[in-house]
Amino acid sequence: MAFDPMKVRPLFPALNQCINRQPVLFFDGPGGSQVTQSVLDAMSHYLGHFNSNLGGAFFSSIETSALMATARHIAQTFVNAPTADSMVFGANMTTLTFQLSRTISRDWQEDDEIIVTALDHYSNVSSWRQAAEDKGATVHQVRINETNCDIDYDHFNALLTPRTKLVAITYASNVTGSLIDVQRIITAAHAVGAKVYVDAVHYAPHRLIDVQALGCDFLVCSAYKFFGPHLGIAYIAPQWIQALRPYKVEPAPNNGPARFETGTQNFESLAGFIAAVDYLAHYSRTLDTQALTLRQHLSRSFDHYQAYEQTLSHYFIKKLLRYNNVQLFGLPHYKQRTPTFAIRINAFQPADIANELGKQNICVWHGSFYAQGLCEQLGLINKGGVIRIGFMHYNTFNEIDTLFEALDCYLTLK
Ligand SMILES: Cc1ncc(COP(=O)(O)O)c(C=O)c1O
Structure with a gap:
């Protein structure tokens, strides 16, 4: 059975809040994830x-x-x-x-x-x-x-x-x-x-x-x-x-x-x-009543998280590659990576795009993320770095659609 994020999303208070009467989309996981009520x-x-x-x-x-x-x-x-x-x-x-x-x-x-x-x-x-x-x-x-x-x-x-x-x-x-x-x-x-x-x-x-x-x-x-x-x-x-x-x-x-x-x-x-850690193991426990160790539950849960994150990455990459004015750093594969993406769009400053998205409660980071060597070698240091979009297993396909709607004005501008 495929991982269903709807099984875990209700456990995270932050995912279910509205800011200025609008929902919030967290694509900032690589900077810090949300926590469950149990935490x-x-x-x-x-x-x-x-x-x-x-x-x-x-x-x-x-x-x-x-x-x-x-x-x-x-x-x-x-x-x-x-x-x-x-x-x-x-x-x-x-x-x-x-x-x-x-x-x-x-x-x-x-x-x-x-x-x-x-x-x-x-x-x-x-x-x-x-x-x-x-x-x-x-x-x-x-x-x-x-x-x-x-x-x-x-x-x-x-x-x-x-x-x-x-x-x-x-x-x-x-x-x-x-x-x-x-x-x-x-x-x-x-x-x-x-x-x-x-x-x-x-x-x-x-x-x-x-x-x-x-x-x-x-x-x-x-x-x-x-x-x-x-x-x-x-x-x-x-x-x-x-x-x-x-x-x-x-x-x-x-x-x-x-x-x-x-x-x-x-x-x-x-x-x-x-x-x-108990939360991370919890998903496996919802699958059946097998008496497994904590490590075994973690292992089963992570298999599901990983498979689901790869489908999110695949979906994101397919959508992204429709546009030719976007630069994705690293290869456009979805298996040998975490669901974290560094992009630049046209000559837009990453900070400007992140600010606009932020106004819509879409949380993405911009900059160089203390990865100084990488950004220097890619010539990004004096250009404002990249926009980093990071998915966690609590993110959904619908959220990715909303992200692309918000990015549309940048992605389609010639
Ligand atoms: C890959 C990586 N290493 C190290 C750190 C620093 O971690 P901490 O904030 O726990 O000091 C970060 C933080 O973003 C990170 O992403």
């Missing part, structure tokens, strides 16, 4: 009843410690980590990455080399560049293949040497939706003894992560991109959890994942994160 309830339930801290002898602290442990287990299941002790929480992906880059770079030296890519969001570039600068290490940036907006694998192979200490790579481009063959990168990097740090922020809402299958050393994502609250999540492979020496407050725990967590955690976001 809101979980967060307000925690804050309303148990707002506390870890390690106390009283009910609300005991509940908070239990919540922390549950969140680690849920995060373990979400990315298929071998142990919950590999899961670390933080403010967001960027903050976690800056923190981890300081820790990971502690033993870098002048002859060491680091590889980043031009496709990445710069949270996964600047953090490594600045860490390398402190140690006098050299940073190489892999070019993109401009035709398919994938990375240039030949260039990557040419840059990889036994001096490479770390490869920082995105799993999917937050601008063009390109899915990257990270497995191939990891195999090559590990062959020369380099660690691999994967940015799965854009990948996470669309495909189910499996860190054991990937064999990466580090992987980071952000719950607000997959229907949860603002919270960063990092997987650190078991061999690095005790081997690394994170910067930390001295008396704070020095065992397990808590070593990497500075200060008081955002417990209400952990509660919301647990609810978001």
Whole structure:
């Protein structure tokens, strides 16, 4: 049975609201997704009843410690980590990455080399560049293949040497939706003894992560991109959890994942994160009464989300290709990508189009989305970047029709 978005849309309050008596169309998912009522309830339930801290002898602290442990287990299941002790929480992906880059770079030296890519969001570039600068290490940036907006694998192979200490790579481009063959990168990097740090922020809402299958050393994502609250999540492979020496407050725990967590955690976001993962698994539970594990339910749900997102992409691309004054970055395929599209129309400024759409409650982003390398290589930096249209599994074909009606005046102008 095909995925029916109408089964999930009622669960999202934001999708069912009107602003200025008009419905709202959210095509801004790559910038942040909407959340379900269950996420809101979980967060307000925690804050309303148990707002506390870890390690106390009283009910609300005991509940908070239990919540922390549950969140680690849920995060373990979400990315298929071998142990919950590999899961670390933080403010967001960027903050976690800056923190981890300081820790990971502690033993870098002048002859060491680091590889980043031009496709990445710069949270996964600047953090490594600045860490390398402190140690006098050299940073190489892999070019993109401009035709398919994938990375240039030949260039990557040419840059990889036994001096490479770390490869920082995105799993999917937050601008063009390109899915990257990270497995191939990891195999090559590990062959020369380099660690691999994967940015799965854009990948996470669309495909189910499996860190054991990937064999990466580090992987980071952000719950607000997959229907949860603002919270960063990092997987650190078991061999690095005790081997690394994170910067930390001295008396704070020095065992397990808590070593990497500075200060008081955002417990209400952990509660919301647990609810978001439960939501992601929920669709599978509606299909039949099979007794499956959470991971199995996630896997079945994601199969449906992915298939449906591909039909949305296919529909969107077919409509888009009817016009010849539109430029789509990356290839016009719908399978090897997330449902995220970067376009420009004629000589129109992306900001002007996004502003007009915004007035009609059609939410799309414009600009370069911190993907500085990609936008520089495509010559888009001084041109206002692109319009980014991103679908989530809660979007519909009707919404795409409405989008094209709103874009019609730009698309048909000669
Ligand atoms: C691919 C990608 N990486 C990293 C980030 C940064 O994530 P955060 O906002 O959690 O720091 C984003 C945010 O848009 C992103 O899309």
